[in-house]
Amino acid sequence: MKAVIIDEEKKLHWQDFAKPEPGPNEVLIEIHATAINRADLIQRQGFYAPPPGASPIMGLECAGEVADTGKNVSKFKVGDRVCALLAGGGYAQFTAVDEGSVLPIPGGNSFVHGACLPEVFATAWLNLFMEAKLQPAEKVILHAGASGVGTAAIQLCSSFGSPCFVTAGSDAKIDTCIELGAESGSNRKEGSFYEKAHAFAGDSGIAVILDPVGGSYLEDNIKLLGINGRLVLIGLMGGNRAEIDLGALLMKRIRVIGSTLRARPLKEKTALMSELYEKVWPKIESAEIRPILDTVFPIEEVEAAHDLVASDKTVGKVVLSVKS
Numbered sequence: 601m602k603a604v605i606i607d608e609e610k611k612l613h614w615q616d617f618a619k620p621e622p623g624p625n626e627v628l629i630e631i632h633a634t635a636i637n638r639a640d641l642i643q644r645q646g647f648y649a650p651p652p653g654a655s656p657i658m659g660l661e662c663a664g665e666v667a668d669t670g671k672n673v674s675k676f677k678v679g680d681r682v683c684a685l686l687a688g689g690g691y692a693q694f695t696a697v698d699e700g701s702v703l704p705i706p707g708g709n710s711f712v713h714g715a716c717l718p719e720v721f722a723t724a725w726l727n728l729f730m731e732a733k734l735q736p737a738e739k740v741i742l743h744a745g746a747s748g749v750g751t752a753a754i755q756l757c758s759s760f761g762s763p764c765f766v767t768a769g770s771d772a773k774i775d776t777c778i779e780l781g782a783e784s785g786s787n788r789k790e791g792s793f794y795e796k797a798h799a800f801a802g803d804s805g806i807a808v809i810l811d812p813v814g815g816s817y818l819e820d821n822i823k824l825l826g827i828n829g830r831l832v833l834i835g836l837m838g839g840n841r842a843e844i845d846l847g848a849l850l851m852k853r854i855r856v857i858g859s860t861l862r863a864r865p866l867k868e869k870t871a872l873m874s875e876l877y878e879k880v881w882p883k884i885e886s887a888e889i890r891p892i893l894d895t896v897f898p899i900e901e902v903e904a905a906h907d908l909v910a911s912d913k914t915v916g917k918v919v920l921s922v923k924s
């Protein structure tokens with residue numbers, strides 16, 4: 601098969617690579633489309649190694665057809681149209697993945713749209729609902745609201761009854777976030793989000809903040825959280841060091857939760873995917889929630905696709921088409 605290989609100069613090549621064999625609990629997927637995640641850019645630079653046992657190939661999600669199944673696989677058969685959460689291996693023609701990380705493509709979605717779903721909806725659901733235990737009517741801040749994760753999280757908040765405020769890098773992105781269900785937002789290129797977010801928070805303060813930025817936003821995040829507030833840290837785009845007001849943490853009984861998805865045990869990923877299937881997939885089938893697609897590139901143009909993601913100009917997902 602072919603896969604995207606990173607050379608010593610960090611250049612990407614679509615070239616021959618060993619085809620994986622499915623283990624007893626694994627599904628072999630012939631990949632039709634895969635999608636880019638911010639983490640791929642970091643892995644390419646050598647700073648985000650795959651967890652032990654995972655494929656060295658980039659790619660945290662895919663959509664395609666089941667090509668083979670291990671002897672213990674019970675939920676899928678050859679020919680099924682599926683999408684999957686991967687610990688690696690998506691930038692390839694085939695991948696083998698535990699059946700607990702695989703779901704049917706919901707509704708009539710294409711492979712391209714199916715590839716937009718697993719990583720961002722799994723991340724948003726895991727962190728808003730399983731880690732932060734978000735309740736209806738609680739107020740939320742979503743940083744990087746127009747990102748893949750942000751556009752999934754806005755739709756989940758809106759659909760499950762939690763008003764949300766976003767930050768993003770342009771007024772046009774804020775408008776798109778509002779169309780997706782956010783109440784209001786702040787353009788990070790025009791200074792601190794604090795005043796606008798404070799107006800949105802009202803007397804009760806913010807209940808949950810989903811934050812991929814980290815250091816540079818920590819002080820304002822802590823100020824905005826209300827009593828029993830939860831800050832879920834999922835990325836460090838704004839640095840990994842900052843001072844923290846422990847007094848505010850103590851008095852407001854704030855919890856700071858660090859969370860990564862990729863290295864979690866299969867058991868946890870299976871539980872997460874089951875919740876997604878039960879709670880979110882019906883909403884995608886009814887088109888209440890939808891995949892947000894920015895651009896599709898043929899996989900041979902993966903470098904141009906990475907450049908687009910790195911430009912910070914995208915809204916939602918950039919997809920690589922593997923088989924048309």
Ligand SMILES: NC(=O)c1ccc[n+]([C@@H]2O[C@H](COP(=O)([O-])OP(=O)(O)OC[C@H]3O[C@@H](n4cnc5c(N)ncnc54)[C@H](OP(=O)(O)O)[C@@H]3O)[C@@H](O)[C@H]2O)c1
Nearest residue numbers: 637638744747748749768769812834835837859860861912
């Ligand atoms: N922990 C986990 O398990 C997990 C899983 C998935 C994703 N993540 C993290 O979630 C974030 C979003 O991922 P994604 O793949 O959805 O990203 P994405 O679609 O590539 O979007 C990322 C956006 O973040 C904004 N941004 C870039 N640098 C920033 C900075 N220094 N400060 C604030 N905002 C900045 C940019 O939008 P604007 O210019 O519009 O602000 C950029 O378009 C990433 O940090 C990723 O690592 C974490």
